[in-house]
Amino acid sequence: MSHDDARERAAHLVPQPHSVLLGAGVLQLPAELPVRLDVPAQERAAVLRAIALLPVTSKVVAGRAVVQVRLGAGATPPEGYVLDVTEDGVTITAADRSGVVYAVQTLRQLLPDAAYRQAAPSGTLWVVPVIRVEDSPRFRWRGMLLDVARHFLPKREVLRHIDLMSAHKLNTLHLHLSDDQGWRVESLRFPRLHEVGSWRATSQVSHYSDEAVHDGTPHGGYYTRDDLAEIVAYAADRAITVIPEIGVPGHTGALLAAYPEFGSPPVPDRAVHTNWGVHDALLAPSEQSLEFLRLLFDELLPLFPSPYVHVGGDESVLRAWDNDPVVRAFADKRGLSGSAEIFAALMAEVRQMLAEHGKTPVTWDDSFATQATGAAAESTTTLVMAWRGAEVARRAAAAGHDVVLSPVMPTYFDYFQEAHPDEPLAIGGPVTLGDVASWEPIPQDWSQVESARVRGIQCQMWTEFVEDPRLVDYLLYPRTCAFAEIAWGARTQDLHRRLPHHLDRLAAAGVEFRPLTGPAPWQRGGTGRRAHRAGVPMAERLANYAGAAATGTVADSPDP
Template sequence: MIPRPELLSDLSASSVLTSGATVSGELVDAVRLALSGLDLHPGDSGEIEVRRDPGLGEEAYRLTTGSRGVEIVAGGRAGAFYAGQSLHQLLPDASYRFSDDASWPVPGVRIEDAPRFAWRGLHLDVARHFFPKREVLRLIDLMAMHKLNRLHLHLVDDQGWRVESRAYPLLHEVSSHRPRTATNYYREPEAYDDLPHGGYYTLDDLAEMGAYARSRCVTIVPEIDVPGHASAILAAYPALGATGEPYDVLDRWGISPAILSPMPPTIEFLTTIFDELIGALGETPYVHIGGDEVVLDHWAASAEIGAYAASLGLDGVNDLQAWFLRQLADALAERGVRTVVWDEAFVSGRLRQDTIVMPWRGMNVGRRAAAAGHDVVATPVFPLYFDYAESSSPDEPMAIGDATAIEDVAAFSPAPEDWSAEERARVLGVQGQLWTERVPDARTVDYRLWPRACALAEVAWSGGTSADFGGRLAEHLGRLDALGVEYRPAAGPHPWQRRRPHRPSGVRVTEVMARIDAMTHDAESTRPSL
């Protein structure tokens, strides 16, 4: 079973569960949804009995199976849903395939379970490459199966804007597509496919995705990354930029100097966008505002922006960036929404105390944020960036660099033992990131995420993996096969998953980490969050 339950005891008796069986009691809808392929029916009594225990946490449950059927006791709807997912994993792999008449043996067990971390996330970059709504819904189903509960959607970057705006329609009319896409590796001359790429979610799509996710105990966390990474926004509305100059939606990778103006019209623009997102998604407890990899050169060169910073009593553009992000966080707080940022925003200072920090540059930055009183979601490049190849083999398909193996993910500790108890208590959880510069389609998403996201799920739910993880994963792959997940095989890629013929040497994780260490070392001299 993945993720591993907190306690699992074998019982001698067993039973049989048939398609069309009856489930009764409280929270029945959650259990039926978790076992939707079995077409369970509600009733006054049945093979599966469900009841609520207010003494358990919302996501906690007890599951007992035996000769008398199945009993589920859950703290809340999420607990009942996760109990249903665990029950499903007790059944044969074939139970994950559609069947109109099936009967499955259920071994006798007693499970007592609750998650170690509240935030168990996956990030999907839909800006660099767009993935249609059907793929997002499928990913939500796979996350729910693994008890992952936060889907972080990176909705905008230099290479595209991915959501309808009725207030600013040029965003989806102009900024949602680019005429071509870079196909080169790092250290190669630029090359392009000359194929237009684009797409966006309507607000109705977003509402549907939000409701679909909530029904499966997943929260969508939308990201509007500002003030940098702004080429796509400025392609539609150049007046919102620091210079007013025209931009194109970027067709290559890397960091762009494009930056939004920090002036009041930009705050008004982004606040309106937030209102549209919040209104569409419904219950939206978190919005991510980015704050990473911001090139401040255009702000520093602008007399108007310099004068504006001085009028606010700010000392230079670094303070201005911190002030700008704080205005957005305050606006979100007024709407009952908590702000999430990448770690550069913490280093720049002035964060609201309730802002959540994602330390992508390493857990040293995360520890500093936790020590300053910020909640933290562990997101370090190594080992939680799943756009890195899983081995250094030349057979691996195009990736940003080499190599992050499933063993690296399985060994990760989101709340390191050498942190203080207070710092460890600030770790909300852990999240894997899939940036998609070199992930052009849904099949590659499967290959990059799975089974590394299985290890992530176990770390997030149980706090770490156990010695038997490899054996349990080998069995779990049969479930992924039944669901049609095109994961990376342990022996390496299938022939149709392999690289293109020419592959120069990629960027090694060690090189990336050396650069990140240098970045964070430089940041040590800056003031902490205020």
């Protein structure tokens, strides 16, 4: 391996570090890597697991080492690192274990692309350039949502995406675990949730604008408690926090198929929904359903060490409560008037349940916008995930909420990537790679106080029309590469130059990304059920969402 090859890799890092000083010479890592750990005793095992992300075996030594890790409070900014490579060895300095993980991920990119394979070709030399990298992130929350409710992703796929997230220095996995079309968590206390709610008899394969067509094939799956423990631990080793979403009161069709008595109205023959879109199935605000939620949270929340729990609050068609005597009794007991006040009271009860577990609630911006028009605004302890544009995000920040920016444009990666017949079926679009790469999350006219409320950003992989894990890869990459640049805070304009080399790394890892020249022949929409549709134009969809956010109403709600 030539010096030039090693130096070339240093010029194609993604996300781009904040400071890179390239020196002369190279370092070749031995087959067995001596590692010295100057870290607190309680961190040693975790730091060693981070070092194990490299494609060589390692052993801890007390004396001279090829890799030395120094971990100490204040050594760098949070999650930051200094990676110093000389011809004699590697020194990693960080203030926390996350910084060590990110230093290792940068070091891995400096190695030959074979570092991303499960087994390297014979004769691979692990050569890195002499270099000094100083780096730290812009945003604390660098997230990705995986919708495993609409189409289930097997555990192996979730673990693989955790690997890819860590490789791009993303640190928050938002698992969308429940919706109208599926419930994905084993419950010992309420077993019908996974026995009944985890599968549907068929799935819609037609676009919203077409006559409904279904595939006639059962679909489902769920994660056992042990699966979730594995996912959480695997993610933690890669500096990723797993945040569960159990949404209420809307998007509860699968829950209510299992336990219809908690619905509004309590229809006894509910089934898990087989169509996409916004449905009017709602959890009823009642003493009975609140006790159900309390017991469910008591069981499930301890599975997730995250300080945050997402409780939905979006796309709730509140008119379903208008003539329900159970809801009326709940409202009368509390002196509530109107659906907005009832909704606010229900979400307040949910917040209290989370507080009892030491958790901070996260909701979609619908919850904030709806309650902002009612008598009781949502508590500012709630983190608002703003998906309907910058204006509702700004209002939430101005009201004192921390916010995570997750706008449809450009962070919804289920939208097609180019307005072209070759693109496979999607809701609409496009959201191009260029749209993502050019995004500035915080508008310039925001005040300093409003900007300080932005905890971070998140991209979304919804899966209504994404039944194939290979298609998940196609939709996520390379757009996620550009998103990671923004999330990390790389202030560069040359991603287009670095990306082709970075895609070689992803190819080595087996990622079936969309080529920069357009879809491969087998990735095209074709003429079958995956055939391209124009869908809803992005400008029209954004206007609809912005209008709904401004008025505190539900976007894309079904007709009365």
